[in-house]
Amino acid sequence: MSKETLEYHWGKHHRGYVNNLNKQIEGTELDEKSLESIILASYNNGDILPSFNNAAQVWNHEFFWESMKPGGGGKPSGELLELINRDFGSFEALIQEFKLAASTQFGSGWAWLVNDIDEKKLVVLKSSNAINPLVLGSYPLLTIDVWENLRPDYISTFLDKLVSWDAVSSRLKAAKASIEGKSNAGN
Template sequence: MSQQYQTDYDRRRFLKTVAAAGVVAAGAGLGVTAMPGMAHATEIELPPLPFAENALEPVISARTMSFHYGKHHAGYVSKANAGLENSPLKGKPIEDIIKATADDPDLQGLFNNVAQVWNHTFFWHSIAPGSGEPSGALLEKINADFGSVDACKQALAETAGNRFASGWAWLVLDGGTLKAINTMNADTPIAHGMTPLLTIDVWEHAYYLDYQNRRGDFVTGVLDKLINWDFAAKNLEQA
């Protein structure tokens, strides 16, 4: 690569990043979620878990949580901060950084790490020990769009199973309708104008120590025993 070409390339990349920062500034204040301390957070930090590491047993072991939270989630935080160090996006709300970088190939690495910080934090709030059942407006919406809670769970189980390789299964509000979708790798509904209500991590590191290749058993356990419907209800209320 010639020096002139490299200079032109670096200038184009810089201008793209500055333009992305402008998009962030224009979009600040969007995408409120029910995650305490994460809505519009301007610091990329490893947030505390909303439960003890052993609180999800036997569905998710403390050993899995130790690696998943303490190594994988923490690693995304570290890499996200490194990627933002000299970026005009540094200090912007995390959700807006995701939206600004989602479609820029030059910023794919930054998007992946920042989105994974957000996705994991959202996942920790999507699960809780002692899962109950949806009620109120959320139950009414589930019945209207899926027919029943069981049908909603089945749709989530199917979309989780259909996610080839790594990714996420989501319950989202899209155009006023609840849908079960999956995304690949770090991709996230907030990059596509959808409102996530809850998610299930189906990367192998989320379940392999406990279930090996039995992803379906992991997903069933989460759906039957750990889904935090109160969190989903708050996200629906704020949509």
């Protein structure tokens, strides 16, 4: 990823959303809440409140940075790879679908690999602006920030050199534990 891209999304985007959100919720009841709770409360079942955009963009950017590591890329292994093979046919098919979602998201937004709770499988999604899987009812496993410029090269660099499949694997474990916890609590 180029220095310009990193500085733009870290120094301008992410920082701007944090500062704006902090100003926006200061002194309101949202001020005491966790970022996830602010996102769910301000999404307001689709009747979106002003703080949603900033809160979700902060979360999305954080999740995006944590989807990468130096010397990333390569292939996942273990259970993650088994589920990818089960749900997409092959790792290469997942990559193709993820690239397609990232390159066809109109305007700015995000492409995601998620664990869909209802369908009980891994799914690729794209979302516009700040919308994220937390409000769509699935567990996010991986994301890439997509916007106008130089998309094909940027997407390939992300997948070939930066993506942390370890992070995706541990998110999958956490998602499964959470789903199990909820179904046990329901019994």
